[in-house]
Amino acid sequence: MTADLANAPSRLPTADELACLRQLERKVLWLSSWMIHNANHMRPGDDQLKVGGHQASCASITTLATALYFHTLSAQDRVAVKPHASPVFHAIQYLLGHQTRDKLEGFRALGGAQAYPSRTKDSDDVDFSTGSVGLGVAMTSFTSLVQDYLHARDWGHGAEGRMVALVGDGELDEGNIYEALLEGWKHDLRNTWWVIDYNRQSLDGVVTEGLRERIDDIFTSMGWQVVTIKYGHKLQAAFAKPGGARLRQWIDDCPNDLYAALCFEGGEAWREHLSRDLTNAPKTRAIIDGLDDAELADLMTNLGGHDLTAVLDAFAAIDHDRPVCFVAYTVKGYGLPLAGHKDNHAGLMTPAQIAALQGAMAVPAGAEWDKFAGLDLATGDLQDFLASNRFAAEGTRRLRAPTVPVPARLEFEAAREASTQEGFGRILHLLGRGDSALADHIITTSPDVTVSTNLGGWVNQRGLYARNPAADTFRNRHIPSAQKWERSPRGQHLELGIAENNLFIALAAMGLSHTLLGERLIPIGTVYDPFIQRGLDALNYACYQDARFMLVATPSGISLAPEGGAHQSVGTPLIGMAQDGLVAFEPAFVDELAAIMRWS
Ligand SMILES: Cc1ncc(C[n+]2csc(CCOP(=O)(O)OP(=O)(O)O)c2C)c(N)n1
Ligand SMILES: [Mg+2]
Numbered sequence: 173m174t175a176d177l178a179n180a181p182s183r184l185p186t187a188d189e190l191a192c193l194r195q196l197e198r199k200v201l202w203l204s205s206w207m208i209h210n211a212n213h214m215r216p217g218d219d220q221l222k223v224g225g226h227q228a229s230c231a232s233i234t235t236l237a238t239a240l241y242f243h244t245l246s247a248q249d250r251v252a253v254k255p256h257a258s259p260v261f262h263a264i265q266y267l268l269g270h271q272t273r274d275k276l277e278g279f280r281a282l283g284g285a286q287a288y289p290s291r292t293k294d295s296d297d298v299d300f301s302t303g304s305v306g307l308g309v310a311m312t313s314f315t316s317l318v319q320d321y322l323h324a325r326d327w328g329h330g331a332e333g334r335m336v337a338l339v340g341d342g343e344l345d346e347g348n349i350y351e352a353l354l355e356g357w358k359h360d361l362r363n364t365w366w367v368i369d370y371n372r373q374s375l376d377g378v379v380t381e382g383l384r385e386r387i388d389d390i391f392t393s394m395g396w397q398v399v400t401i402k403y404g405h406k407l408q409a410a411f412a413k414p415g416g417a418r419l420r421q422w423i424d425d426c427p428n429d430l431y432a433a434l435c436f437e438g439g440e441a442w443r444e445h446l447s448r449d450l451t452n453a454p455k456t457r458a459i460i461d462g463l464d465d466a467e468l469a470d471l472m473t474n475l476g477g478h479d480l481t482a483v484l485d486a487f488a489a490i491d492h493d494r495p496v497c498f499v500a501y502t503v504k505g506y507g508l509p510l511a512g513h514k515d516n517h518a519g520l521m522t523p524a525q526i527a528a529l530q531g532a533m534a535v536p537a538g539a540e541w542d543k544f545a546g547l548d549l550a551t552g553d554l555q556d557f558l559a560s561n562r563f564a565a566e567g568t569r570r571l572r573a574p575t576v577p578v579p580a581r582l583e584f585e586a587a588r589e590a591s592t593q594e595g596f597g598r599i600l601h602l603l604g605r606g607d608s609a610l611a612d613h614i615i616t617t618s619p620d621v622t623v624s625t626n627l628g629g630w631v632n633q634r635g636l637y638a639r640n641p642a643a644d645t646f647r648n649r650h651i652p653s654a655q656k657w658e659r660s661p662r663g664q665h666l667e668l669g670i671a672e673n674n675l676f677i678a679l680a681a682m683g684l685s686h687t688l689l690g691e692r693l694i695p696i697g698t699v700y701d702p703f704i705q706r707g708l709d710a711l712n713y714a715c716y717q718d719a720r721f722m723l724v725a726t727p728s729g730i731s732l733a734p735e736g737g738a739h740q741s742v743g744t745p746l747i748g749m750a751q752d753g754l755v756a757f758e759p760a761f762v763d764e765l766a767a768i769m770r771w772s
Contacts, residue, residue, distance in 0.1 A: 182244045182488050189243070192557040193480055195547045196267060197238040201507055202533045203263035203276070204230040206540050209526045211279045223280050224287070226256040228505030228516035232371045232477075233257050233338055236500055237264060239483040240336065240367070242558075247566040248333030250315060250688055252300040252308030254340045254369065255288035262289075265296040266543070268564045273541050291684075291717045297569040299688070300717070306346025307677065307713045309337040309366060313356045313495070314674070314681035315688060316364045317666070320639055321615065322691050324661035329571050329690025332493075336365045341383060342374025348710065350390070351671040357394045358669065360639045362493040369477065371504035372428040375517045381428055384499060391497040401486045401500040404479030406471050415455025422449060422456075423472075435473055435503045435512030439465025442472050473511070477502035573686035576613045576694060584766040593731040595762030596724055597626025599769060600696070604633030604664075610694065615682055617666040618698045619675045623655060625698035625726050627665065632656045635663035672707030675699055676714050683719030695721040701728035701744050708747065715753030722772045728758075 185193060208225030215223075233254070241264045245251070253261045262285040265271035271285065275295065278284020286294050288303035300315075302308035312335035319335070322328035343349070356364070368387065372379050384400070391398045403411070403420075411420045423431075434441050443460065450456045460468060476482040477500030490496055505511035509525045521529065530537075534546035544551040583602040584595060603611045615637075616627055638659035646653050668674050675697050681688075682695035704711065704725055714721070726732065729740030748756025755772075759765040 182490075184484060184488050185243055188553075189557065190480065190484075191549060192554055193238060193242055193484075195549050195554060196242050196557075197235055197480060198533065199267065199543065199547060200238055200260060200263045201231055201234045202529070202535060202546075203266065203541075204234070204257075204259035205508065205521065205526065205529060207259045207263065207276050207279045207285070209521060209523075210277060210540075211281070212520055213523055213526075215277065215281070224518060225259065225280065225520065226518060227508060227521055228510045228513075228519060229254070229256045229340070230260045231506045231508050231511070232502045232504045233260055233369045234506070235478045235480055235483055236338060236367055236369065236502075237261070239480055239487060240338075241268075241563050242561060243484060244487045245336065245563040246331075246333070247563060247569070248329070248331050249563065250299040250312070250333055250335050250569075252302050252312050252337040253289050254338050254343060255302040255305065255308070256340075257338065258285070258287060258289050261298070262294075262296060268558060268561055270564065271296040276541065299569060301713070303716075304709050304713060305340065305343040306348045307710055309339050309343065309346075310348050310352035310673070310677045310710075311681060311713075312337045312366070313352050313361055313364050314678045315684075316361060317356070317359050317678070318681045318685050318693070319363065319689055320360075321637060321666070321693075322685065322689055324637075324639070327691040332363055334363050334365055336367065339366050339368045340374070341368055341370045341372060341379055344368070344383070344387070345374075348671075348673040348677070351669075351674050352677065353390070353394045353396075355669060355671065355674050356495065359666075361395075361495050364495040365490075365498065366496075367498045367500060369502050370499050371477075371502040373432060373504040373512075373514065373517070377514045378429040378432055387497065387499055394495075396495045396497050397490075397492075399486050399489075399496060399498045401476030401482055401498060403476050403501075404474035404482050406474040406479075410459055410471060413455075413459055415453060415457070415459055418450065418453045418456040419459060422446065429514070432504075432512040432514060435469075436510075437512075439467075439469040442468050473503050473506065475501040475503060478506050570687050571690040573690055573692040576609050576692055578610055578770060579608065582766045582770045584762050586763070590762055591727075591732045592759050592762060592765050593626050593726040595765050596726065596731075596769075597629050598762075599766055600627065601629030601633065604630045613692060614694045614696060615664055615666065616696045616698070617668055617675060617678050617682070619668045619672055619703075620670040621698060621700055622665065622667060625700070625724065627698055628655050631665045634665060635660055637661070637663035637666050672699060672703050673710045674707075676707045676710035679721040679723065680710075680714035680717055680719040683714065683721035684717060686720075696724060697721060698724045698726065701725040701731075702741060704744055704747060711754075712751065715751055718753065722769065723754075731759075 205227050208227050211223040237260050262271050262276060266276055275285045280287045289298040291298045291301045300308050300311045316335040319332060388398050410416050446460050503511050505516045510516040510519045539545035544554055582599055585598050616630060618627055636657055636659045639661055642659040644656055644658045679695050679697045682693050686692040745758055757768050759768055
């Protein structure tokens with residue numbers, strides 16, 4: 173494995189490339205809007221029920237996604253797209269030749285492109301499924317940790333990639349994001365970019381004032397670089413004029429809800445409001461008075477997240493592998509009549525509005541699905557540009573890795589009376605002591621219950637994983653202890669803090685290592701049986717992505733009988749039975765356990 177791509181600053185596009193990017197940005201906005209419109213208004217259906225979709229959320233990230241997919245990302249990078257912007261992802265894959273028109277026409281229908289990007293149900297190479305907000309974001313950082321783990325062994329598929337999440341600002345309320353941030357800090361997270369679509373709107377309305385400052389503080393304290401992409405080039409040019417500083421101050425002071433409302437109302441409302449607020453600032457007013465209503469609205473919504481060059485500059489400026497959080501200011505529904513309205517989350521353009529957009533996009537009737545109709549560049553030039561795309565350069569994004577040979581039976585120590593938890597620990601201890609491809613490919617992890625779930629013997633043999641080696645001070649000081657906790661890049665146990673969401677997302681990342689990163693791992697996670705419920709959504713997420721891992725929930729009533737009172741429940745076996753993509757067992761004997769583990 174080499175570390176070339178991830179560390180290299182991505183170059184800026186040439187003028188010709190930029191011209192292509194501007195055209196594709198326009199096409200992505202059109203196709204994502206049209207896909208949703210088609211599903212709701214055009215597709216023949218049996219009933220009049222709403223199909224749904226999120227045109228405003230898509231418009232919000234059109235520029236960010238265009239810059240990433242069509243310029244900045246390379247084949248090794250892996251992306252989690254905020255769930256409700258699925259049409260943007262599918263439109264981009266369609267333009268790159270990896271998605272069919274058929275699937276776009278079937279958006280949200282059986283067999284069509286999925287409402288939320290799905291690794292298992294979509295056919296166009298979704299890297300990370302998303303849907304339950306927050307989980308895909310955390311998935312990027314755990315995949316990056318797994319990439320480092322492989323890197324330490326010279327395993328995996330060529331160059332390192334960046335793990336990128338396109339994140340909604342409302343999504344940042346999800347607690348699992350902060351659990352992942354803290355764990356990432358502990359493990360020296362790198363090669364991870366979170367691009368926050370800072371449109372200051374969520375589902376029900378406008379987000380709380382001052383969120384940006386909180387983001388700055390939290391991410392900086394976790395060792396991330398925070399890059400704010402606030403203003404586009406038009407606004408920056410206006411700020412440089414006499415009186416421009418005052419205009420900037422006005423925008424900075426403008427409450428989120430007022431700004432959103434004015435975005436929706438348009439040029440006349442901007443003029444009326446600004447003129448009133450700036451009566452004693454003639455130079456600033458002169459800037460505004462020189463523009464007609466459409467130009468004024470265009471200027472006042474020229475936020476960084478909608479300015480391709482501002483976004484590309486910010487991405488290209490990163491010349492290190494530390495994690496980066498980009499806060500890109502955007503308008504929800506930018507470029508659409510839904511822009512800024514507080515109810516726009518699930519809002520759909522009317523047929524008249526989509527017709528007006530179609531006119532503005534110069535898309536002829538009947539050419540709605542055409543990849544290049546209405547664009548200002550020759551189709552051949554755009555096709556050449558798409559053919560040179562680095563993200564799609566290796567064709568399929570699904571990697572393969574051979575399976576790991578498993579012995580005919582797993583060794584265990586027979587005893588007349590033993591808990592299955594103890595038996596589990598002995599099986600892993602014996603595996604760890606031996607020398608096999610199976611043992612080498614096992615990675616264990618646990619949210620601070622390593623010792624009490626009997627993983628100690630395994631860890632003593634195989635060590636704790638850390639990017640930077642650290643000695644076991646207790647051992648060096650000859651303090652008696654049954655646990656050897658030496659940390660090194662060759663260690664095979666990832667110790668987590670007490671956060672079960674992190675356990676399941678880590679297992680998801682490890683359990684997809686073969687297809688995401690090109691090397692198969694055999695992940696085994698342990699958790700106290702009752703605390704499974706703490707991370708159920710993340711467990712469901714891992715199973716939904718078809719990640720392969722073994723989850724050992726112990727102690728439970730049977731695994732450690734005398735201690736079992738607090739852990740005895742019919743609830744957790746029911747979880748095992750009900751969870752799709754999971755096979756659950758309640759072993760009562762150690763030989764039975766060995767057979768189950770071997771099969772797994
Ligand atoms: C765990 C979870 N809870 C609720 C939802 C429903 N939901 C989908 S999007 C959304 C609002 C997201 O707001 P934001 O992240 O700001 O996205 P954007 O403004 O870009 O649409 C909500 C509540 C969800 N998908 N997942
Ligand atoms: Mg938002």
